Amino acid sequence: MRRSTGVVGLIAALALLFLAVSPAYADPPGNNGDVKIHEGAGESNPMEANDPHVCTFHIHGFNFDGSASGTWRIEGWPPTGGGTYNGTWGPADASGNWREPKAGAMTLPAGHYKLFVWQKLPNDPPGGPKQKVFWVDCGAQAGNGSGQAEKVRSELQAAINNAVTVKGELATEMGVTAQILATANLTPAQRAAIEAALAAATVAQNALTAAITAANSTLTQLVTAINSGSQINAAINAAVQAIANLNLTAGTAASANASLAGAITANTSPAAQAQAQLANAISTANGVGTTLAGTIATAQGLNASGQLNAAGQAALVAALAAQTTLANMLTAAENALTQLTAAINSNVGVAAAVAAAATAQSNLGAAVSGAVTANANLNAGISASSPTTTTTTGTTSTGTTTTAGSTNTESVTTAGMTGSSVVAGFETSPQISAGSQGAATRTQGQSQAVAGIQNLPSTSTSQGTNPLALLGAILMAVGGAFLRRPKEQPAG
Numbered sequence: 397m398r399r400s401t402g403v404v405g406l407i408a409a410l411a412l413l414f415l416a417v418s419p420a421y422a423d424p425p426g427n428n429g430d431v432k433i434h435e436g437a438g439e440s441n442p443m444e445a446n447d448p449h450v451c452t453f454h455i456h457g458f459n460f461d462g463s464a465s466g467t468w469r470i471e472g473w474p475p476t477g478g479g480t481y482n483g484t485w486g487p488a489d490a491s492g493n494w495r496e497p498k499a500g501a502m503t504l505p506a507g508h509y510k511l512f513v514w515q516k517l518p519n520d521p522p523g524g525p526k527q528k529v530f531w532v533d534c535g536a537q538a539g540n541g542s543g544q545a546e547k548v549r550s551e552l553q554a555a556i557n558n559a560v561t562v563k564g565e566l567a568t569e570m571g572v573t574a575q576i577l578a579t580a581n582l583t584p585a586q587r588a589a590i591e592a593a594l595a596a597a598t599v600a601q602n603a604l605t606a607a608i609t610a611a612n613s614t615l616t617q618l619v620t621a622i623n624s625g626s627q628i629n630a631a632i633n634a635a636v637q638a639i640a641n642l643n644l645t646a647g648t649a650a651s652a653n654a655s656l657a658g659a660i661t662a663n664t665s666p667a668a669q670a671q672a673q674l675a676n677a678i679s680t681a682n683g684v685g686t687t688l689a690g691t692i693a694t695a696q697g698l699n700a701s702g703q704l705n706a707a708g709q710a711a712l713v714a715a716l717a718a719q720t721t722l723a724n725m726l727t728a729a730e731n732a733l734t735q736l737t738a739a740i741n742s743n744v745g746v747a748a749a750v751a752a753a754a755t756a757q758s759n760l761g762a763a764v765s766g767a768v769t770a771n772a773n774l775n776a777g778i779s780a781s782s783p784t785t786t787t788t789t790g791t792t793s794t795g796t797t798t799t800a801g802s803t804n805t806e807s808v809t810t811a812g813m814t815g816s817s818v819v820a821g822f823e824t825s826p827q828i829s830a831g832s833q834g835a836a837t838r839t840q841g842q843s844q845a846v847a848g849i850q851n852l853p854s855t856s857t858s859q860g861t862n863p864l865a866l867l868g869a870i871l872m873a874v875g876g877a878f879l880r881r882p883k884e885q886p887a888g
Contacts, residue, residue, distance in 0.1 A: 437454060
């Protein structure tokens, strides 16, 4: 009988120990989640990793209740101290995962901080908040032009490049639209629909142009800060905001492009679309040809005076070949456009003329791409041969290790022959924003910045001994004693 009692006690003890080491089973709803600090706007790899040293950051919650929401607080923590920042999070997804801000990242003054997270809905469970400590120190990570500042610089340049591509694609579609409005036979309702879409596209184009200009200026300032080692935090914060603005305006421009293409498709015939697209491609090619001719003339002048180096001379030969190819494809495209226009007017052989126009436009697009590449290579050869001659755009900090790269460069895009100019390959660049969503609100004094901090130790928080574990251990000891006790012999 005593041995049975011991077995029961041992089973009970093991059950309690199981509960003690299995918080997912023991915790009530709302206490099952975990929080992490992630660098910048992107995600860590693996996703649930934690970044204890950051410049910009976001909070990421995992395994909370589905659709849960709550609050967070960040406090300045010893040894640096600082202010207190508050915000809200949620709703979580069906798996209980969430992040704040939902897009982009937050910034704080340099220092040591502790994060506290509470769930408030769908319930307000008992128990303490989820916690995490971390360091913010952009300057230490960005020393000598590397680290976080360089990462943000790269992201800003990528965002600029993406925005310029989107702007070029929108400009192409707007050029096609202008051709349609000038040549197509439209009803008043069709013309009104296309003009409304064009007006919206113009607004989006202007906003994107302004954002690109501002971002280029911010990029220059960031490069200067990296190279000088001063005002890095301020420059990073400005770059973060510029990236957010670029991605927002580029997304709006891409949507306007799609809407404009849709209006054209809905209100014009395939033949009219092909006619407008080929006419616009010819206009673009003429512009590229003019630019290439000017670059060739500059190179020929340097070559005649003996200043063009060997690489420049090779680039000049390639540029002359590209110029010839472009001229030939332009002639073929112009002939195809003439034949398509005649077919549309006579309503004879329209399908064949549309197909021929598509081939001509494709060939012309390839020639334009070759001319653009040849022009860039020749510009590089000219620059190398004649350092005092500025032939390319961009921001370069002389005598330093970092350059801002080529900026304000318009991309050349030729419209397809499908009757709808889709933004091919448009993809949002990696983003970090200044915490516009779920931004922190400062409620107390300034944090103390710690200059030159590198590889600073994180302070971890640990839970006290679980009472269930203690009770389980005691019951195991008692149960073991019962099991070890000799079996009593029955009385004789």
